[in-house]
Amino acid sequence: MQKRELTCIGCPMGCQITVELEGEEIRSVTGNNCQIGDRYARKEVIHPERIVTTTVVVTGGDKERCSVKTKGNIPKDRIFDCMAAINRVSIAAPVKIGDIVLKNVCGTGIDVVATRNIHKI
Amino acid sequence: MEANTMQAYDIVIVGGGPAGLAAAISARKSGTERILILERDGELGGILNQCIHNGFGLHTFKEELTGPEYADRFIEQVYALHIEYKLDTMVMDISEDKVVTAMNRTDGMFQIQAGAVILAMGCRERPRGALNIPGYRPAGIYSAGTAQRLVNIEGYMPGREVVILGSGDIGLIMARRMTLEGAQVKVVAELMPYSGGLKRNIVQCLDDFGIPLKLSHTVVDIEGKERVKAVTIAQVGKDRKPIPGTEERYTCDTLLLSTGLIPENELSGKCGIRLNPVTKGPFVNESMETNIPGVFACGNVLHVHDLVDYVSEEAGRAGEAAAKYVQNGCCEAEDTREPISLVATDGARYTVPSVIHPDRMEDLLTVRFRVGAVYKQAYVSVYFDEERVMHQKKKIMAPGEMEQIILQKKKLLEKPDLRTITIRIEED
């Protein structure tokens, strides 16, 4: 039986939650004060996911870097693979918020999109 | 442009960040025509341009946006409403009679007679020097915000092996940002026994990457004459002074400081605006107006915020009030009774606003305040003079989370002799 400790991020309480697992089966969730904590803990322990925000290289624009984000969550354990892929991207100005700079990053099914506008110079 | 002709605008807004933008939009929607935003950077958006992380806009747009995306929602409105703005323009002076002196490359130094002024200058970071951290003064020591600008806007890495002092959100965000860009963040030291940042950031910026957080610790030495070579941290006692013998040395080439934000009120101080020593921002009334009639303040220059959504809301009120001031003139004529002082005590550190003229209020007034320590299962109590009118239990309150209460105009007008409203934290 595995025991995992985590801090809930659902609200400022930050309850310390303990999850007991056998393999991928959750046996118990304790320490949370509400349902938000329960749901968060179950997800976080089995399939932790994150949004990644970073920048990409821009050419021909009034800024040299464009801020970007993954359009949805990606698996937490793929963060650095995705960063490596994003770091190989370079986009040409002009850029608009929402432009896709990298489709389906690392096969996650999630696109990476621009979060700012860059003018062409 | 001739130096002697002075332009006139109804409302001049100092700062084109989230506060300035929201104030401008609100003032225009309240009917004011000639509005001018003066922004010192090369683009609108203020600090949001470098806050490329998520978490903005949950309250305002019911969406989670990154900083630049949030800014863009307001910038688009400024464009759509044809609100004038000048970029790369530094305001040098504001006089008591609302003459704004500013300067840029194309217009030179010029003056504008403003009908009303809205201060939205934001805040700056407390530097190492103000902390009296002993040691050498090498390259490689950055405030977290300056590092954030270098990484996210200019695209340069301040360093590769990092120690961070301060676990406020900026420090935590930069711990993650530096790690994602390939640096090694060795430790985050925090002077207080609790972190000033959101729990979410502790998890997603530190825990995710195995970066240790050392509470009740501070930096006691910096090595490296030319470039940072190592940083020594030590535990501190209840007096926040280092405990000898607890030193830990970390080799690194970078020290990031996230040790406090200070509202940027140099201009305000110069024109006679009274500043609250607790917030370092102006005292304001229910209309976000300072002690100078027609000069308003909002956003981080007024008091340092955690959520940009509250900044936009506060700035919206300032914009409305400035518009009303410009259209109707001074509001004193409305007053039917003495103003009410707002007092923060016993756990509450300050309130914004600090004085209320009930006749000039909107129906509801949001009063924001901060507590001075972490409180669990305590009560926010509101007293009208000696009478307790509110006693609300809160699971948790912390210095890093701004709190609020809502006052009703109706209730205040019912009490013409009410002089003081006190907000305090009570254990039961």
Add this chain to the structure above:
Amino acid sequence: MLYDVVIIGAGVSGSAIARELSRYKLQICVLEKEEDVCCGTTKANSAIVHAGFDAETGSMMAKLNVRGSQMMDQIASDLDVPFRRNGALVVCTDPDEVDGLQKLYDRGIANGLPADSMEILNREEVLALEPNLSENVVGAFYAKTSGIVCPFLLNIAMAENANVNGVDFFFNTEVEHIEEDTLPSSGEKIWRIRTCNGDYKARYIINAAGVYADVFHNMVSAKKIHITPRRGAYCLLDRAAGNYVSHTVFSLPGKMGKGVLVTPTIHGNLLIGPNAQDIENREGTNTTAEGLQEIIEKAGRNVRNLPMYQVITSFAGLRAHEDGHDFIIGEVEDAPRFIDCAGIESPGLSSSPAIGEYVAKMMAEKLHLTPKENWNGKRKGILRPSELSMEERNALIREKPAYGRIICRCESITEGEILDAIHRPLGARSLDGVKRRTRAGMGRCQAGFCSPRTMEILHRELGIPYEKITKSGGDSKLVTGRTKEHFGEEA
């Protein structure tokens, strides 16, 4: 190339000497191990032009301090350097020590100060002049001619003027060894100076090497001198506290020096310090918790309720204290043509114009030097638009738009001033070089706002890649590379 004179050290002493010698028809160069002038003791001191009552009567220190103070108005005017005589109060808080005040007066007279420039004040008179002094004040010695100056600008101005008048400056050039040599053609004895950038040959060497002066002296002379780096820490307070006192407030001096002072600076800040701690490390300019605590505590004995929450930075400097506790200026007896300018601790800054004058006179007599006809001792400093009227300012901005762009918002420094700092003789090549010449980065945010912008200007104007831009030369690079460059590499 054979130089007539090689000066080791581009601090205020070396630069003052270089400037005075540049009046004559001589080939002169200055060798400086750092990337810029003013990187040693001159960079970190009390910035006081002492009246001259403190040094021991008859010593070189006394003589040159008094003369240097006399010369300072003219020099400051000729070189466009900010300086003013705000007066000094040596404060006594112990009734048993009151006689010490009279001793200062008497020594002032003996050192040549005019009687009417000094006064002994009683408690009421002192507190009327300085209401923020301690309750415990019993009296003070008042030296009216004491002044405050900008040590960076004085050093930089002297060096620039020397350079414009023909003196070569070589930076990042550390002297490693000095030995005698002979010119093959004439048999003339010269010096061969080995540096990290190759050899220099000189007829005369002037050793103005600060805390390293004994190292070089001892290479050529059997009669050794010994310099101890004596570290002093300082706290600098925001300009909002700048008029907390208006005079320079001293304690009665002790064995280790003048003690901790509290003074306004010429730029409007408040300066507190220094203590005096003898160390061995000639590069030991780090502050310590104990040192900072010591200066705050000692300053607090003379000045009440110091607004320490207004501190914006702290730093430490090393004084070159020689065992004999006096300046050593003159030709070394057993090493002809090697001129020491060693042991220049306080009152070194105050004496600097006089040091330059003294050494140049000595050289002129010794070598029968011919003055140049076209020597120009006047130098214009960096134009400060804030000192112009709005019309003048706008005319300037129309001509040079860079003066319309503020880079350092705390001190209101424009891009035009930074460009001037970079492109003038001996121009800035680093962030600190810009800072010392323009004050950009010296304000309350301590370069948090301006440094990315100043870096961009240095990059653009000098073609230095971002990764090579330094805070103060050497290894003090500001960034380690671009984002997206090193991902996946081992740190």
